[in-house]
Amino acid sequence: MQVTETLNEGLKRGYAITVTASELDEKVTEKLKEAQPDIEMKGFRKGKVPMPLLKKQFGQRVLGETMQEVIDGAMNQHFEDSGDRPALQPEVKMTNEDWKEGDDIHVEMTYEALPEVPEFDASGIVLERLVVKADDAAVDEALESLASSAQDFEDKDGAAEDGDQVVIDFVGKVDGEAFEGGAAEDYPLALGSGSFIPGFEEQLVGVSAGDEKAVEVKFPEEYGAEHLAGKDAVFDVTVKAVKAPKAAEINDEMAQKFGAEDLESLKNQIRERLEAEYAGAARQVMKRALLDKLDELVSFELPPTLVEAEASQIAHQLWHEENPDVHDHNHDKIEPTEEHTKLAERRVRLGLLLAELGQKAEVEVSEAEMTQAIMNQARQYPGQEREFFEYVRQNPQMQQQLRAPIFEDKVVDHIVEQAQVSEKEITKDELQKAVEALDDE
Structure with missing residues (x-):
């Protein structure tokens, strides 16, 4: 097998791969030898059919399968030797379309390689964690809402x-x-x-x-x-x-309707729930700040095809948000703008960076975390939870959609653990403004 580089521009790669007819014939013979002991043919005992006869009888059938295996093997060997990781599935085609048995196989492979992500020191990142305490007014407001619902x-x-x-x-x-x-x-x-x-x-x-x-x-x-x-x-x-x-009276009796021992216990539960909600919102604010810092801190070349695909997806999604009455995709092609492309570059850069950091840190999404994510999604389909669960289990693409945000959050947590994080106590209204600012960016 011979591999010759034909393209090396930025992240674009091209290779001409030649598999000789003798190599292919050798592989076909190996396959037939493996199967020979189990083959029966009229006039011969089991396992004693001569190889020339086997090739004549089964050679063509084995040849196509062997060609694919040889080409796949050549590609895998190339990636192992070069250390390249393709950004998307490589494009592979035979260049000698008039190929016939006995000819060498000539294959052209092109792809965009994933870039080398530079190292950086996360301990130099400075972050601020916003902290909001649930005051009595917020607890009373939640109590009144509960009383209204229990009217x-x-x-x-x-x-x-x-x-x-x-x-x-x-x-x-x-x-x-x-x-x-x-x-x-x-x-x-x-x-x-x-x-x-x-x-x-x-x-x-x-x-x-x-x-x-x-x-x-x-x-x-x-x-x-x-x-x-x-x-x-x-x-x-x-x-x-x-x-x-x-409205129900706010007392121990009402608290017991909501599963609490008494009113004070219900207040404590409400306080804990509110502070958990505040912490979740504050985490999103800090995560955005971290991603902004990473975007400024780390720069590297991006695979053009990934950026183009992401920009097209962003443009398409935003177009549908602006045209909510259109539910299908029977519309003109949406051309990405410069703004879409800029946002796509940020997303691709951060996605590749977090993936690289997660791999190096050996971050994994556990089976329990995946199960919980599936169950959370399944609640959106009351009465069909089991069917949804089975659908996800049999759909790798859907599994990846659920796994990706969990992985990303775990990588973010890993970086935050190394960063310099200070706490700042603020009010609920200030936190609300900080969250709203995320949508404005």
Whole structure:
């Protein structure tokens, strides 16, 4: 096998690989010899079929498989010898398209090599970790929100308003005929909850206990029951009671509804949760500051193809954000701007840098961390968690999408451990402004 360099410009590489006919024939013979003991053929005992006959019978079939293996082997040997790591899958093609058995194989391989990432001293990086304590006002605000969510309803005089609860009997009819599942008694309906067909709840605003009302609605075209989809319906409604919302009292009894022993325990739980949320937000601010410093600190040549692909993806994503009504990709090609390319260069540079640092530090994503990430994603598909879990398990690309952010965060933590980190206590509002500033950049 002969390998000749044909291109070496920046990170672009090109090689001409020649595999001689004798090498290929030798590999084919090796394969046939391995299979020979198990081959049976009429007129010969098992394992005693002569090699020339084997080549005539099976040679063509083995040849194609062997050619691919030889070319793959030549590529792997090249990368092992050169130390190059391709940024993307190398482009490989045979240059002697009129090849016939007995000819040498001539292959052209081109790729962009990953750059050498320069060393740097993380101990020289200075960072600031923002710290926010959950004050009593924040805890009280969270308590009031919980009390509101745990609200009860009490009878009221007068007309129902949005947010009130009406207790109703109703019978639904289509074309004058009652339909299955369209009736109930003493049904508690919170007005404004959106739990009934569009237009139903709005027509009950203003009713009082004892009122009877014919509510006219139209079932949505995409309604689950096909025999009702798109149909006009009338619901004969009798209002039994009108109730106003009443927030739960903030006391030990309410705390126990949320699984706490008493009110003080619930306050402590809220304080811990709030401070965990603040810490998570503060971490994002510090991570951005770290990435900014790394972007300034480390510079190296980038594979053009990676930058172009990233810029195109950024341009495409931003275009869809600006055109939310377009859900498919049947649109003109989105050309990246200079701004898109600049952002792509930053992302590619930081991605390669973090990947290199993670590899050197032997950072790994554990099976437990992957399982937790899959479970977190699966919660977005209630009732289909098992199917989603299996889908991810069988989809390497999806696994990589979930693994990448975990790996990145672990590498960031590794760098932070070596950096000079000071703490600064600030208010919740100041933290909020710092987080909002991340979106503005």
